[in-house]
Amino acid sequence: MPVHWSNPQDGILVFLLVLLLICLSNLWAFQRPCSSREPSHWPEVAVLIPARNEADNLPRCLESLRRQDYPGVFEVWVLDDDSTDATGVLAAEVAASDERFHCLRGAPLPEGWLGKHWACQQLAESASAEVLLFLDADTQLAPDALRRAVSAFEVDRLDLLSLVPYEVMQTWGERLIQPFFLWAMMSFYPLALAFRLRWPALTFTIGQFMLIRRQTYFAIGGHAAFRDDVVDDMALGRRTVAAGYRWRLMDGGELIQCRMYHSWREAFHGFSKNLFGVFSYRVVPFLFVMGWLGWVFLQPWGVIAAHLLGFSLGADLQKALLAILLSFILFGLAYLRLRIPLYLALFYPITIGINLSIGLYSLCLTLQGASTWRGRRLVKPRIRWL
Numbered sequence: 001m002p003v004h005w006s007n008p009q010d011g012i013l014v015f016l017l018v019l020l021l022i023c024l025s026n027l028w029a030f031q032r033p034c035s036s037r038e039p040s041h042w043p044e045v046a047v048l049i050p051a052r053n054e055a056d057n058l059p060r061c062l063e064s065l066r067r068q069d070y071p072g073v074f075e076v077w078v079l080d081d082d083s084t085d086a087t088g089v090l091a092a093e094v095a096a097s098d099e100r101f102h103c104l105r106g107a108p109l110p111e112g113w114l115g116k117h118w119a120c121q122q123l124a125e126s127a128s129a130e131v132l133l134f135l136d137a138d139t140q141l142a143p144d145a146l147r148r149a150v151s152a153f154e155v156d157r158l159d160l161l162s163l164v165p166y167e168v169m170q171t172w173g174e175r176l177i178q179p180f181f182l183w184a185m186m187s188f189y190p191l192a193l194a195f196r197l198r199w200p201a202l203t204f205t206i207g208q209f210m211l212i213r214r215q216t217y218f219a220i221g222g223h224a225a226f227r228d229d230v231v232d233d234m235a236l237g238r239r240t241v242a243a244g245y246r247w248r249l250m251d252g253g254e255l256i257q258c259r260m261y262h263s264w265r266e267a268f269h270g271f272s273k274n275l276f277g278v279f280s281y282r283v284v285p286f287l288f289v290m291g292w293l294g295w296v297f298l299q300p301w302g303v304i305a306a307h308l309l310g311f312s313l314g315a316d317l318q319k320a321l322l323a324i325l326l327s328f329i330l331f332g333l334a335y336l337r338l339r340i341p342l343y344l345a346l347f348y349p350i351t352i353g354i355n356l357s358i359g360l361y362s363l364c365l366t367l368q369g370a371s372t373w374r375g376r377r378l379v380k381p382r383i384r385w386l
Helices: 009-029 058-066 087-097 115-126 145-155 172-177 179-188 191-197 214-219 222-226 232-242 264-272 283-308 317-337 342-368
Strands: 045-051 074-080 101-105 131-135 139-141 160-164 209-213 247-251 256-258
Touching: 009 179, 009 191, 009 283, 009 317, 045 058, 045 115, 045 145, 058 074, 058 087, 058 139, 074 087, 074 115, 087 101, 101 115, 115 131, 115 214, 115 222, 115 232, 131 145, 131 214, 145 160, 145 209, 160 232, 172 179, 172 264, 172 342, 179 317, 179 342, 191 247, 209 214, 209 232, 222 232, 232 247, 264 342, 283 317, 283 342, 317 342
Parallel strands: 045 074, 045 131, 074 101, 160 247
Antiparallel strands: 131 209, 139 256, 160 209
C-alpha cells in the first residue's frame, strides 16, 4: 500500500529527514585534530583545572598531563575550590614534585558568582601563558592530546577550540541519559554551516576541554561576563563567536576520555542543573522544543500501541513505522560516530523520555531557585518567557 503524504505525521517525517541530512553532514564536518600538520610556533600553554572535591579523579588527570609530549612550554594550574576532601593535598603534592604544576587555594566565592566560574576566572588571571586550556578534573588525556590539539588550533588559526571527549558510561543510568546531549549536537547543529556563518545560536562547545587564546578570553570578559550562567561552556563559546572570533568543535575521542557521572542519580541531577539553561532560560522556546521532541520520537510508538490494541486514532501505521525506522537510523549514525555502543540506539525512546523528564525537572528547579551543584545552591537566573 503506498504512503500518502496528507496528515500531521508528514511533519514528523520531514523533520526526521532534515535531522538525518544534518547528521550526515556532521559525519564529515566533525573532524579529528590532524596529526600530520605542525605549526611554525608552539605557544606556551596554561592548563587550568578547577577542582572541588575531585580527590578520586584528580590524580589520574594530573598523571596524564605529566606524560604529555607537547614540544613547547606548558604549565598546569589546579585551583582547590573549597574542597572538603583531599583535593588540595593531592594537588600540592604534585606541585611540589614537578615545577610545571602549580596549586592555588581559591578565594571566597563572591555574591552573584557560580563556583566553577569564579575558579576559572581566578585560574585565568593567575596564568600568563599565551593559550589557556580549561580542563575538567575528571578527564584523562592521551600523551599526544595537547600536541595535536594545539597543532590544530594554530594551523587553523583558531581563537577557540573545544574537543569532545570519549564519554565513559558504565551504569545503565549513564548509558540511557548521557548520549542524548551528544546526539543532539550531531543532529541539530550543522557544524559546517556553523563554522562558516559564526552565529552564536549555532555554537556548541563542551567545557571538558576548551582551548582559547588568553587575549580572546579577556577581550570577551572572561567568566565574569557570564558569572551566573550555569551553562558556562556554551556561554563562553557563544560570546567568542558573537565577538567575531574563529572557533571549531572537533572529535577528541581518540585523545581524551571522561567519566562525568557514576550512577543514575548523579547523571539525572547533573543534567537537571543546566538543561533549561541551554535555552537561555526562555520558557516558551524550551517547552516548545521539549514538546516537539516528545511528539516526533514518541508519537509513532503511540500509534503502534494503538493499532495493536485495535484503535487507529486516524493515524497511518506505515508512516509511524517509517518514522521509527528513520529515528533508529538517526540515533545509530550519531552513536556510531561518537563511539557510543550501537545497541543503545535501540533504547532511544527511553533516552528521549528520560531527558524530557530531566528537562521539566530542570525547569521546575530553576523557577523555584532550588538548583544545587556540589553542595552549593546555584544563583537563580533571570527567567524570560520568549
